[in-house]
Amino acid sequence: MKKITKEVYLKWYEDMLFWRKFEDKLAAVYIQQKVRGFLHLYNGQEAVLAGSLHAIDLSKDKMITAYRNHVQPIGMGVDPKRVMAELYGKGTGTSQGLGGSMHIFSKEKGFYGGHGIVGGQIPLGAGMAFADKYFKRDAVTLCYMGDGAVRQGSLHETFNLAMLWQLPVVFICENNGYAMGTSVARTAHTTDIWKLGLGYEMPCGPVDGMNPVKVAEAVDEAVERARSGGGPTFLEMKTYRYRGHSMSDAQHYRTKEEVEEYKKIDPITQVLDVIKEKKYATEEEIEAIDKKVKDLVKECEKFAEESPYPDKNVMYDVVYAQEDYPFLPHKL
Numbered sequence: 001m002k003k004i005t006k007e008v009y010l011k012w013y014e015d016m017l018f019w020r021k022f023e024d025k026l027a028a029v030y031i032q033q034k035v036r037g038f039l040h041l042y043n044g045q046e047a048v049l050a051g052s053l054h055a056i057d058l059s060k061d062k063m064i065t066a067y068r069n070h071v072q073p074i075g076m077g078v079d080p081k082r083v084m085a086e087l088y089g090k091g092t093g094t095s096q097g098l099g100g101s102m103h104i105f106s107k108e109k110g111f112y113g114g115h116g117i118v119g120g121q122i123p124l125g126a127g128m129a130f131a132d133k134y135f136k137r138d139a140v141t142l143c144y145m146g147d148g149a150v151r152q153g154s155l156h157e158t159f160n161l162a163m164l165w166q167l168p169v170v171f172i173c174e175n176n177g178y179a180m181g182t183s184v185a186r187t188a189h190t191t192d193i194w195k196l197g198l199g200y201e202m203p204c205g206p207v208d209g210m211n212p213v214k215v216a217e218a219v220d221e222a223v224e225r226a227r228s229g230g231g232p233t234f235l236e237m238k239t240y241r242y243r244g245h246s247m248s249d250a251q252h253y254r255t256k257e258e259v260e261e262y263k264k265i266d267p268i269t270q271v272l273d274v275i276k277e278k279k280y281a282t283e284e285e286i287e288a289i290d291k292k293v294k295d296l297v298k299e300c301e302k303f304a305e306e307s308p309y310p311d312k313n314v315m316y317d318v319v320y321a322q323e324d325y326p327f328l329p330h331k332l
């Protein structure tokens with residue numbers, strides 16, 4: 001695994017803080033009705049992304065996830081200004097403002113969405129890995145899902161084929177304890193989700209998803225296995241989301257105390273503690289990072305606010321009538 005140096009800790013701190021503040025800003029502008037529709041925020045789960053990014057090769061590896069998907073593309077290299085513009089429904093957004101919150105996508109940066117159907121991305125992730133294996137491309141796919149997705153038939157059918165064909169994919173369940181308002185314990189006999197891999201003889205295990213070091217180590221091992229032809233892995237990241245399922249969630253299913261307990265092991269605080277303890281940065285240097293993050297969030301907001309809505313003619317480019325289906329080449 002690439003060494004976890006001082007620079008990595010500082011990058012983790014800056015990245016995770018930026019993702020957190022970016023989404024805090026989204027929550028604020030959502031209340032002002034500048035961002036509409038559904039909005040599912042990632043606050044609390046940032047270590048899963050930070051650790052994963054350390055373990056992959058951004059120049060060739062790929063990522064696909066569910067609808068909690070604003071910060072992953074940023075981690076993969078998509079311009080955050082364009083992500084915020086997409087959420088505002090503006091023409092400068094990643095999908096010209098036509099996708100919105102649940103549908104961020106960037107083929108160029110290896111980020112394949114953004115999927116609103118629970119469990120829908122699981123077979124797609126395996127399909128991406130199948131294509132890479134078939135065309136002999138050296139790439140690994142990270143396929144994320146929530147704890148609510150693992151009881152879908154799509155996961156089980158996919159696990160079977162992914163093992164049969166030894167696909168270069170890492171399945172990562174982000175177990176944040178709840179599927180909307182339903183706790184894992186209310187929907188399954190076993191709350192150890194990682195054990196689902198055992199039935200398929202897929203390498204699997206639990207991971208502390210609040211600590212980017214633990215995440216990086218586990219994902220690195222899985223990515224190396226996939227890259228060297230060893231097939232898929234299933235990891236269960238034990239994590240937590242601080243905000244509601246979406247912005248309209250009154251959160252009657254959990255206590256404030258429970259949320260506060262998890263904030264004690266907050267991933268950003270954990271990383272900052274190491275930075276301070278090992279003297280990786282002075283107070284002034286940390287303040288400079290905080291300011292940089294704040295300024296970048298402001299820049300994203302300004303860009304989204306000032307961008308124009310998509311031209312009406314765009315509608316004619318994405319809705320089409322096909323007369324001799326299925327033989328016409330698909331034009332987007």
Ligand SMILES: Cc1ncc(C[n+]2csc(CCOP(=O)(O)OP(=O)(O)O)c2C)c(N)n1
Pocket residue numbers: 068116117118119145146147148149150176178179180245
């Ligand atoms: C097939 C399907 N069934 C139900 C829904 C409604 N739904 C949206 S999110 C969600 C909960 C999923 O929870 P989880 O997989 O744990 O992800 P999290 O929101 O915690 O990230 C449900 C049931 C849906 N979008 N798709």
Ligand SMILES: [Mg+2]
Pocket residue numbers: 146147148174175176177178179180
């Ligand atoms: Mg969940």
